[in-house]
Amino acid sequence: MKAIFLIIAICSTAAAFGQKLPAASFAELEKRQDSLRAMSYEIINGKTQEVRSTRNDAFIPALVKALKTPYSFYFPFDSLTTMAKVYPADSTFRIFTWPLENDNSTFRHFGVIQMNTKDGSLKLFPLFDNSDFTTNTDTITNHHGWYGCLYYAIIQRRYFNAEYYTLFGWDANNMRSQKKIAEMLTFKDSVPVFGGPYFSFVEDTVRKPTRNRFILEYKRDAAASLNWNPEANLIIYDHLISETGEETKKFTLVPDMDYEGFKWQAGKWVHVEKIFHDALEKGKVPVGVPFDKSKSNLKEPKTYDEIAEEEAAKQAEKDAKKKKKKN
Known part of the structure; x- marks a missing residue:
């Protein structure tokens, strides 16, 4: 968990906008970052739940105090590698999130939304994990x-x-399963709203109800993806099947080398039932050497129509060869 979280934190760090941060504020935040880094390390790596909780209780007010520094929005906090940070394209806000692990291997999450204010003052929304x-x-x-x-x-x-911000999240969850989450963030009367009827299955063969939040829960030691693919212009995620044939038991679900997705259409994410066609036969699960997803061509995903066209072309070529031999 710690290694994965470190990767998430590093990859999610946005570039600093140092030119808008006064020198005095930068120096103050550099000092505060040093103490925050020590506390955040213990939140993740503390030996006991008591230690981790105590450090977290101290970290929250210390972070808020640091963010009160004028124009702190432009300080990247890039040495806090145990805290994930995401910025939207318009840089109107940023979100910090981090986990607190309990001794029973469950997790509680903490976070804040910091708005980018014109006068450099602090406008903050604390996130309460419910x-x-x-x-x-x-x-x-x-x-x-x-x-x-x-x-x-x-x-x-x-x-x-109107602006719509789609967030992609990860929850280590518990000893048996983990989750990937996609949800919409909007602002109503300048207050954040999480979720909404934005995940539509209207084009599915068997239509399902629209969801306010899309959650992919699967086996704890499996690796499943859920993310935006800019080349395909789609949200792409792993299709899951049960190792034991018990689809309702989420902790038995693993990727089967097939992919589904969502396309942005008329203000909603509309489900795409099948994107690639390298899935296992129904009812089978991966065995032996894990599938190397780097072999899938994510830049040129194939639809059913494209696959059908390729198969038709191959068949036409075979028929032409047979006809040529007969003649």
Whole structure:
């Protein structure tokens, strides 16, 4: 978990905009970052839950105090590698998230949204993880009812003069399963709103209800992807099947080398049932050497129509050869 989280934190760090940060503020934040780094390390690596919780309790007010420094939005906090950071394309805000592991291998998440203000003052929305206290994950909430996770990516879309920010998150969850999450972030009356009826299955063979949040839960030691693919212009994720034939038991689900996705259409993410065609036969699960996903051509995903055209062309070529031999 620690290695994966470190990668997420490093990859999600945005570039600093040092030219807008006064020298005095930069020097102050450099000092504060040193103490924050020590505390954040213990939040992740502390030997006991008591140590981790104590460091986290100290870290939160220390981070807020640092963010009160004028124009702190332009300080990258790039040495805090245990804290994930994402920025939208318009840089109107940024989100910090981090986990706190319990001794029973469950996790609680913490985070803040820092708005980019013109006068450099602090406008902050603390995120309160409510995921352990609700059985309904398909909710629309504000920052007080946040579905806690680590955000590793964000993409921005505009529709009818409104901005839509799609967040991609990871939750280590528990000893048996982990989760990848895609959800929409919007702002209503300048207050963040998480979730909404943006994940549509209207084009599926068997139509399913629209979801407020898309969650991919799977076996803890499996590796499943859920992210934006700019070359394909799609959200792409692994199709999952059960190792034991028990589809309702999420901790048995693993990727089968097939892919699904979502395309942006009329202000919604519309489900695409099949993108690639290198799936296993139904009912089978991967065995032996793990599948090397680098062999899949993510830059040129094939649709059913394209596959059909290729097969038709191959068959036509075979028929032409046979006809030539007969003649």
